[in-house]
Amino acid sequence: MRSSTASLRLHVKSALAGRVASPFRLREARVPVFVPTGIAALDELVGGLPRGSLTEIYGPPCSGKTSILHSALASRTWSSEVCALVDAQDAFDPSGSQASGVLLQRLLWVRCRGLEQAFRSLDLLLHGGGFGFIALDLGDVAVRQVRKVPLNVWFRLRRAVEDTSTVLLVLSQESNAKSCASLVLRLEKEASRWSLQKRKSAEAAFHTPGCLLDGSACLAEVVRSHQRHKKLHFIDGLNRQDGSAEGIARFAVNSDQYAAEEMRLESGLLPLQEEQPKNRQEELEEETQERVKKPG
Amino acid sequence: MGSPRTGMTFCAIFVPDFLLRAVERSEPALRNKPLVLLDGPAPTFRVIAVNAMACALGVTLGLTKAAAAEFSGVEIRLRSKEQEAAAHAALLDAAWSFSPRVENTAQDIVLLDLAGLTTLFGSYENVTLQIKSRCTALGFDVHVGVSENVEMARISAYARPGPTIVPAGEEARFLESLAIGLLSPSRELAEVFNQWGIVNCGGLAALPVLSLSECVGQEGVRLHAIANGKGNRSLIIAEPTHLFEEFLELDDAVEELEPLSFLLGRLLDQLCVRLSARALAVRTIQLQLELQPGFEKAFDASKEQLRTKQFPETFYCTLVLPRPVQDAKLLLKLLRLRLQASSPKAPVQKIQMRAEPDRALAIQCGLFLAAVPDPDKLELTLARIANVVGENNVGSPELLDCHKPDAFRMQRFSASEQAALDPKEIEDSKIGFRAIRPRVPARVEFQGGQPVHIWFQGKSGKVVHASGPWRCSGEWWQERGWQEDAWDLEVRVAGEDRLWSAAYCIVFDSLEKEWFVRGSYD
Numbered sequence: 001m002r003s004s005t006a007s008l009r010l011h012v013k014s015a016l017a018g019r020v021a022s023p024f025r026l027r028e029a030r031v032p033v034f035v036p037t038g039i040a041a042l043d044e045l046v047g048g049l050p051r052g053s054l055t056e057i058y059g060p061p062c063s064g065k066t067s068i069l070h071s072a073l074a075s076r077t078w079s080s081e082v083c084a085l086v087d088a089q090d091a092f093d094p095s096g097s098q099a100s101g102v103l104l105q106r107l108l109w110v111r112c113r114g115l116e117q118a119f120r121s122l123d124l125l126l127h128g129g130g131f132g133f134i135a136l137d138l139g140d141v142a143v144r145q146v147r148k149v150p151l152n153v154w155f156r157l158r159r160a161v162e163d164t165s166t167v168l169l170v171l172s173q174e175s176n177a178k179s180c181a182s183l184v185l186r187l188e189k190e191a192s193r194w195s196l197q198k199r200k201s202a203e204a205a206f207h208t209p210g211c212l213l214d215g216s217a218c219l220a221e222v223v224r225s226h227q228r229h230k231k232l233h234f235i236d237g238l239n240r241q242d243g244s245a246e247g248i249a250r251f252a253v254n255s256d257q258y259a260a261e262e263m264r265l266e267s268g269l270l271p272l273q274e275e276q277p278k279n280r281q282e283e284l285e286e287e288t289q290e291r292v293k294k295p296g
Numbered sequence: 297m298g299s300p301r302t303g304m305t306f307c308a309i310f311v312p313d314f315l316l317r318a319v320e321r322s323e324p325a326l327r328n329k330p331l332v333l334l335d336g337p338a339p340t341f342r343v344i345a346v347n348a349m350a351c352a353l354g355v356t357l358g359l360t361k362a363a364a365a366e367f368s369g370v371e372i373r374l375r376s377k378e379q380e381a382a383a384h385a386a387l388l389d390a391a392w393s394f395s396p397r398v399e400n401t402a403q404d405i406v407l408l409d410l411a412g413l414t415t416l417f418g419s420y421e422n423v424t425l426q427i428k429s430r431c432t433a434l435g436f437d438v439h440v441g442v443s444e445n446v447e448m449a450r451i452s453a454y455a456r457p458g459p460t461i462v463p464a465g466e467e468a469r470f471l472e473s474l475a476i477g478l479l480s481p482s483r484e485l486a487e488v489f490n491q492w493g494i495v496n497c498g499g500l501a502a503l504p505v506l507s508l509s510e511c512v513g514q515e516g517v518r519l520h521a522i523a524n525g526k527g528n529r530s531l532i533i534a535e536p537t538h539l540f541e542e543f544l545e546l547d548d549a550v551e552e553l554e555p556l557s558f559l560l561g562r563l564l565d566q567l568c569v570r571l572s573a574r575a576l577a578v579r580t581i582q583l584q585l586e587l588q589p590g591f592e593k594a595f596d597a598s599k600e601q602l603r604t605k606q607f608p609e610t611f612y613c614t615l616v617l618p619r620p621v622q623d624a625k626l627l628l629k630l631l632r633l634r635l636q637a638s639s640p641k642a643p644v645q646k647i648q649m650r651a652e653p654d655r656a657l658a659i660q661c662g663l664f665l666a667a668v669p670d671p672d673k674l675e676l677t678l679a680r681i682a683n684v685v686g687e688n689n690v691g692s693p694e695l696l697d698c699h700k701p702d703a704f705r706m707q708r709f710s711a712s713e714q715a716a717l718d719p720k721e722i723e724d725s726k727i728g729f730r731a732i733r734p735r736v737p738a739r740v741e742f743q744g745g746q747p748v749h750i751w752f753q754g755k756s757g758k759v760v761h762a763s764g765p766w767r768c769s770g771e772w773w774q775e776r777g778w779q780e781d782a783w784d785l786e787v788r789v790a791g792e793d794r795l796w797s798a799a800y801c802i803v804f805d806s807l808e809k810e811w812f813v814r815g816s817y818d
Contacts, residue, residue, distance in 0.1 A: 130669025
């Protein structure tokens with residue numbers, strides 16, 4: 001029996017000689033290299049985005065996906081890596097991303113109209129090689145359409161990016177890549193912050209066209225990580241009550257520096273109802289009433 | 297023969313049967329076939345050149361086209377001035393690749409100064425071998441002659457396939473047995489020599505100079521000096537040109553891209569060989585395709601059609617490269633992708649390709665710099681993506697210097713190695729904005745000057761929080777002026793299968809008097 005097994009092993013080895021170096025030895029696990037996302041809380045939680053792997057970040061609209069994308073792009077472009085963004089619905093905002101620190105001249109932006117164009121472009125980019133960071137933004141594609149993408153497409157993407165130094169990031173509203181992604185993050189918006197307390201005029205530093213949205217607080221949960229073997233905790237679990245839950249990170253995205261400082265200092269993210277700032281319309285009305293009350 | 301010399305040494309490069317070689321250069325398959333070249337006014341074409349195989353079949357010069365066509369297996373081609381000009385330019389390129397001192401002697405022969413080349417290649421034998429191999433790469437089988445005498449070099453190239461190196465002082469002995477016709481005498485003088493019974497250079501050299509001068513004048517004296525190996529002269533230096541053009545005229549028009557790309561590949565090969573011989577690379581390719589007139593138009597006898605029939609339609613295609621390229625295969629792939637995106641609407645009957653040259657780039661990669669895509673591969677990838685998403689939808693965004701929201705333009709993407717910048721310059725993470733292009737119309741319900749409900753893209757939502765308006769306008773001094781009131785809204789939206797809260801930016805276009813959703817914060 002033993003001799004027959006040995007002869008079989010020898011036969012398999014000789015048949016695979018030249019193609020497979022050692023067919024009966026497991027591939028040595030690669031030590032993953034991580035690159036920072038540009039958001040300290042996230043980097044602390046997951047160590048950054050892994051190279052040579054597919055990373056999926058999903059969440060409903062306004063959950064902070066785009067903010068993470070901009071931060072990661074800023075981090076990578078400032079490291080002089082060549083980045084590419086495959087934008088399935090042409091939703092990328094160049095001025096906002098530049099305000100986030102993205103060096104636009106080092107970013108290849110592929111403006112697609114639909115999933116087919118996006119996946120074909122992504123395939124070409126991955127096989128072209130040389131990009132340090134490639135993002136596929138499916139954030140605005142209807143959830144039902146993305147669900148129809150067969151699993152083998154995600155598997156092919158994972159294989160294409162394997163053994164390269166490219167970070168492949170996919171943004172979507174739902175998790176689709178399943179086990180093909182080595183890191184899956186789920187995002188959720190906790191609160192938005194609005195104010196008009198200290199600003200009454202537009203400044204170039206303000207990002208929002210209305211100049212009135214200060215930012216929002218987001219929550220990220222690790223759904224899958226090949227590097228973490230600990231028990232993960234979920235957003236709706238018991239650990240949600242305290243912010244120090246394992247597998248969860250909270251971070252804030254802001255429209256300007258002033259708001260960022262303010263949000264760090266305050267513990268509550270949404271101002272109380274009575275503290276809510278008056279909007280511009282109300283202020284204008286009050287000013288008008290005061291003028292009317294004044295004699296002359 | 298190969299002893300080191302003092303003084304100047306010249307080389308002549310001669311292409312025998314130049315007219316045939318010019319045609320064979322465009323169609324290499326003709327090299328192993330009997331070939332006949334025709335020229336003359338349109339209905340009465342006459343044979344002006346035949347190759348050895350056609351000659352063996354019995355085809356002679358001066359035959360009509362119909363008579364030449366009776367020989368089976370003979371390939372018949374019309375003489376093309378453009379092809380000859382391209383072949384001559386290629387011959388000059390071969391000469392300029394060795395020396396800047398080149399004389400454009402005739403269509404089929406060029407002379408060059410070999411001064412200093414022995415330090416590069418060793419002996420003159422090596423120089424001539426290099427010249428021959430470069431000319432072979434350009435599609436010519438040439439005769440090469442080397443001498444310290446310009447005329448001697450020219451005659452030796454005419455006389456023998458070579459490479460022939462005529463040593464100094466041996467000129468007269470070399471010329472002794474050569475036919476007098478190689479000295480290129482005028483027709484009248486050739487007749488005179490013929491009447492005198494002088495058939496070779498040795499006979500001419502033996503004549504007394506004074507008597508010869510009295511009989512036939514100064515031309516006779518000049519030829520006598522050449523026959524004695526003394527008639528030296530200076531080179532007439534030609535200015536190097538940077539015109540790289542190739543032509544191909546087709547007997548049968550080509551309709552499909554596959555055979556067309558085969559022909560384009562041949563032209564690109566020729567251009568790239570010429571350019572690389574001059575240490576140059578392609579920066580821009582200009583392709584001009586002459587199209588066959590439409591079948592319907594052939595029967596259209598209207599005045600307008602008759603006028604336009606004389607000028608066939610032309611298809612233009614320009615390929616501008618971000619960096620100089622010498623790889624013909626890469627250029628062909630890029631050109632194919634371009635033609636796939638916009639192909640000619642009729643069969644192609646004539647191809648003209650022009651390359652704008654630039655210095656070939658020499659890049660040294662940094663050991664500690666971030667890896668970037670291979671420039672050639674990147675260019676191909678970008679062209680392929682452009683074929684999928686459109687030319688204007690791939691590149692790097694560049695913000696425009698104006699206050700209009702979402703004002704940017706796409707520019708060509710190029711990746712070059714750069715040192716990493718200081719990451720401290722990156723500011724805190726900012727809220728991201730997702731644009732909706734084009735902005736979508738919306739219906740907004742107001743109560744007490746505040747938006748309370750919004751409908752757009754088949755969705756509706758209750759406004760939880762609203763801030764605004766922020767009025768901005770611009771370019772009001774132009775026709776394309778804009779003016780809008782922007783609001784930031786937090787809306788509780790009912791989606792496909794869930795309820796979520798999202799922040800949107802909506803604008804009221806004061807000129808169109810309509811609400812639009814510009815995008816969302818994410």
